[in-house]
Amino acid sequence: MSSTAQTWTTKTGTRASGLFGVAAILVVIVAAGAPFLVSRDIVQDLFFILTMLVLAQNWNLLAGYAGLLSIGQQAFVGFGAYSMFGMVILLGVDPLLATLLAGFFAMLLAIPAGFFSFRLQGAYFGVGTWVIAEAVRLVVAQWKALGGGTGTSLPGEARKAMFGVEFLKDTFDMKTSQASDAIAYWFALVLAAATVLLFYRILRTRQGLGLAAVRDNETAARALGVNAQRMKVFVYLTTAFVTGITGALIYLQKARISPDAAFSVTDWTAYVLFIVVIGGIGTIEGPIVGMIVFFVLQKTLSDFGSVYLLILGFIGIATMIFAPAGLWGLFSARTGIQLFPIRRRLVLNGSDHIAQNTREGGFNG
């Protein structure tokens, strides 16, 4: 024991994460200008990337941190989208406000969905969530006011009257479709940034530590007083909320909905699963990397139709077998770089010196 007054504090940030944080802010600022700088096609591509990234971050939090291997997230995408359409068509709510409110409807659905699916363990939980999504799809397909099984379109007047459209048209001389695309894009940008920040924040709190502990060893975590069940319910409801908003936003931009598309297991769960796993599950960087890979693959292979999915399936399986930590996991293990560090390190006050023993045995693996 040394008698000198050395004080130690815990720290999570690193030099790499600090630099990355600055770079990320710049990227978001530049990205915000996209509707003025690039063509509408590119804005739509960026919109697709951002919304899929949000879905991927949500699934990553569910599966990678809370151990909830849901294959039924399309329930919240579809239900969020349909509640937005319902509010706009039946109640005349502003589409943008309806998109936000859709999150609450999705969370409302998550209460009974969780009641049923939490009775199943492990992989059976996954199939259970899938059955619930199917049941919700079949019920929604009976909703004749919203087109039943064939679906419906968002009324053109509602899009024209949407908050901000008039302003963009007058100020920047945009067409209605261009303006509503730009608004949807900005919404997606804010949503993606907010989701990443929110989840990073959650993971850095006491609760996040508990979550990681539950993932690594549920029995041990519970023995230390972590309420595993409450954490899981919290994550399930939070991700339902964000997934619901994302679903509504995606269909705000598409402006046309049908039960089969909105509750598609391929579009809203399979793709998302592959994005997360290829990028690296259990890290915030993983889904971002996975999203980039997924987008490049889709752009190069989309002409091949079903072969594209075939290849995606093979890549997903190969990743899981040969590199279960994903691309980011490989990179991070080689370089030690973390852009969203969660691990607490003991740092001597007034220096960058790191206590040796805290380097090992983190919960970021």
Place this chain on the structure above:
Amino acid sequence: MNIIDTLVQGILLGGLYALFAAGLSIVFGIMRLVNLAHGDLIIFAAFAILTITSMFGLNPFVSALIAAPLMFAAGWLLQYFLLNRTLGKDILPPLLVTFGLSIIIQNGLLEGFAADSRRVPLGSLEAATIPLGAVNIGVMPLLTFLSAIVVIVGLNTLIYRAPIGRAFRATSDDPVTAGLMGIRPQRIFATATGLAMVVVTVAALYLGTRANFDPSAGPSRLIYAFEAVIIGGLGSLWGTLAGGVVLGVAQTIGATINPEWQILAGHIAFLAVLAFKPRGFFPRAVD
């Protein structure tokens, strides 16, 4: 009597669902593996039977006899070289790999056979019925149900009476100790999946001859199989028959009220069982 007719048709439909579920159940029972490609493997087997039938002009039953050993081999290889690598404490790898497999089979079939609905032709047997008082019982639905019983009796005999069944149970309980006793767990697992694929072939024969199928029909078969397993209770093969029957009856009752409600009625029955009897009717497994 209409209601008796509905019940009888529902019970017989349950036989088909029990056949879907039995394969899923033994793979889970022995390896704790939930095979998300199970439904797609059923559709794959149905296409195999269809191809053999049309290529050689054979009776579908004979085609199924030819397809069964091929499916056994496919299942054996799949388990030995791919799925065994995913087994372990973490449940994500098997889930993701079988999900990937499901996507690969669906899109592979789509490439090979296009998206058209197919049916295995069965001639006069397709519509043959046995009049039984107030109800007409279809020969094929009846054969399906009887086959389900034969399959379950056969599997139970194999698992609880035969040496290979002892090896299954031992490996399931403790692969390491079973290994010390001269059992090779990897091969036992491969054999179990091969066996499940034989059951899948039987299921595919009756699915393919009684209804239309297409490359995208797999996931709903997985869901029916899963519902039957959960309703019946994990780990019990007779439970899968009970679960299949509950599901089949719920679906036929739903369909008589409104044809659009058939599948939904099955899901509701499943959710009701989950709410009131979360471990199913005949639970066997402790976990």
